[in-house]
Amino acid sequence: MEANALMSRGDQRPEAGRLAWPDYRRRIIDDELDELLTGLPAIALDGAKGVGKTSTARQRANTQFRLDNPAEMTLLRADPERLGTADAPVLVDEWQHWASVWDFVRRAVDANPSPGRFLLTGSAVPLGHPVHSGAGRIVTRRMRPLSLAERDLVSPTVSLSKMLQSDPPIAIDGESPIGLAEYVHEILASGFPAIHPLSQRVRNALLDGYLDALVQKDFPQQGHDVRVPQTLKTWLAAYAAATSSTAAYSVILDAATPADASKPAKTTTQAYRAVLEQLWLLDPVPGWVPSNNPFSRLTQRPKHHLADTALAARLLRASERTLLSTGGAPGDVLPRDGTLLGALFESLVTLSVKTYAQHAQAETFHLRTAGQREVDLIVEGEDQRIVALEVKLDGEVQAEDVKHLHWLREMIGDRLADAAVITTGRFAYRRPDGIAVVPAALLGP
Numbered sequence: 544m545e546a547n548a549l550m551s552r553g554d555q556r557p558e559a560g561r562l563a564w565p566d567y568r569r570r571i572i573d574d575e576l577d578e579l580l581t582g583l584p585a586i587a588l589d590g591a592k593g594v595g596k597t598s599t600a601r602q603r604a605n606t607q608f609r610l611d612n613p614a615e616m617t618l619l620r621a622d623p624e625r626l627g628t629a630d631a632p633v634l635v636d637e638w639q640h641w642a643s644v645w646d647f648v649r650r651a652v653d654a655n656p657s658p659g660r661f662l663l664t665g666s667a668v669p670l671g672h673p674v675h676s677g678a679g680r681i682v683t684r685r686m687r688p689l690s691l692a693e694r695d696l697v698s699p700t701v702s703l704s705k706m707l708q709s710d711p712p713i714a715i716d717g718e719s720p721i722g723l724a725e726y727v728h729e730i731l732a733s734g735f736p737a738i739h740p741l742s743q744r745v746r747n748a749l750l751d752g753y754l755d756a757l758v759q760k761d762f763p764q765q766g767h768d769v770r771v772p773q774t775l776k777t778w779l780a781a782y783a784a785a786t787s788s789t790a791a792y793s794v795i796l797d798a799a800t801p802a803d804a805s806k807p808a809k810t811t812t813q814a815y816r817a818v819l820e821q822l823w824l825l826d827p828v829p830g831w832v833p834s835n836n837p838f839s840r841l842t843q844r845p846k847h848h849l850a851d852t853a854l855a856a857r858l859l860r861a862s863e864r865t866l867l868s869t870g871g872a873p874g875d876v877l878p879r880d881g882t883l884l885g886a887l888f889e890s891l892v893t894l895s896v897k898t899y900a901q902h903a904q905a906e907t908f909h910l911r912t913a914g915q916r917e918v919d920l921i922v923e924g925e926d927q928r929i930v931a932l933e934v935k936l937d938g939e940v941q942a943e944d945v946k947h948l949h950w951l952r953e954m955i956g957d958r959l960a961d962a963a964v965i966t967t968g969r970f971a972y973r974r975p976d977g978i979a980v981v982p983a984a985l986l987g988p
Contacts, residue, residue, distance in 0.1 A: 568736070582658050586681070588664045594688050607633075611637040631659060634664070663681070670765045697984050703900065706979075707924045715980070726888060732853060754779070761818075782847060786852075786855050786890050787890050828845060830911060889936075910951070924960070927958065929959060962978050962979065964981070967983065
């Protein structure tokens with residue numbers, strides 16, 4: 544059987560000269576993939592189920608092997624050499640279902656390192672299968688749910704890449720029609736492309752199904768049978784309540800079982816975290832430890848984030864009404880500074896900033912000192928210059944909101960390329976003190 548015959552009916556290559564399948568919405572990562580495939584033989588695209596990896600990868604594939612399809616898996620296992628002879632680029636979808644395929648691709652690249660040969664997509668890190676690093680052969684990239692700029696709310700007017708690269712800082716302007724109610728809608732609507740456009744009732748049903756499948760199917764596939772599903776769901780809700788915080792894992796466990804004398808063992812909750820990381824469902828922001836560290840007593844706990852804000856909101860049963868009226872939710876079990884809505888808005892901004900930072904070949908961190916100095920997001924470019932971002936659930940910016948940005952400028956001087964407060968407001972502008980004010984919807988790659 545020819546390799547192309549493995550493609551299911553309807554999965555056909557776009558017409559000659561076309562860059563995308565019909566109805567495909569181009570993603571920010573597409574530019575990165577297009578550039579990388581001109582020089583790299585193989586790319587692995589990782590991310591949680593539902594973020595759009597397969598749709599994005601198949602825009603540039605001539606052959607597709609779907610390893611979540613038993614028939615296609617059987618055919619490929621019977622003759623794995625077809626990977627090297629199939630019409631390139633070759634897409635191996637959900638490759639983790641047969642981890643050995645990673646080494647087959649690696650060897651095929653060793654034999655022929657021509658660029659643009661392979662794309663692998665994966666929704667989990669294979670458990671118990673030693674996987675060659677692929678260094679020099681297979682380059683990995685993470686794909687996330689839809690950023691705000693990818694949701695067609697308004698055209699962004701402020702580029703994070705340009706903020707990182709410009710000297711002096713870029714002009715800041717633009718007007719956004721998006722207000723607090725719209726941001727709450729986006730928090731709840733999900734960044735999963737197939738879920739985002741649906742009605743609230745349908746979205747909630749699909750998100751509940753996603754979480755049920757996580758417990759009943761995905762955890763067992765990762766070698767971890769959940770004996771008491773409710774314990775895992777309660778812990779997940781406590782983790783969701785810790786969104787945008789640096790709460791210790793012991794605090795999260797206590798919040799999950801406040802009146803339970805027989806708490807799950809620490810090793811159990813450690814296993815929960817490990818599996819969720821393997822499934823790309825945790826997306827924490829690490830603490831920033833700059834080179835030539837001028838700071839004292841930096842704390843390095845990560846800020847907690849689930850991959851999608853709608854999953855966090857659904858775990859806590861947060862609704863548009865409760866978030867807008869009280870800023871909280873019935874299932875909010877963890878004490879916090881500020882409201883749950885503020886934490887979820889920061890998480891939505893963080894998802895977007897991480898997507899834009901990857902596009903700019905930069906990394907995303909947060910900064911917190913033992914003396915309670917903190918900056919919500921630190922974006923560090925390849926030249927170690929940074930953009931510092933504070934996230935504020937308001938349209939107005941006061942002196943109190945920028946004091947830590949001024950402190951950071953004093954600490955690192957010209958290494959600070961730019962600084963901004965990301966808001967729910969209407970206008971983008973630069974304050975007289977040099978700090979930019981940018982509505983979240985106007986920030987883009």
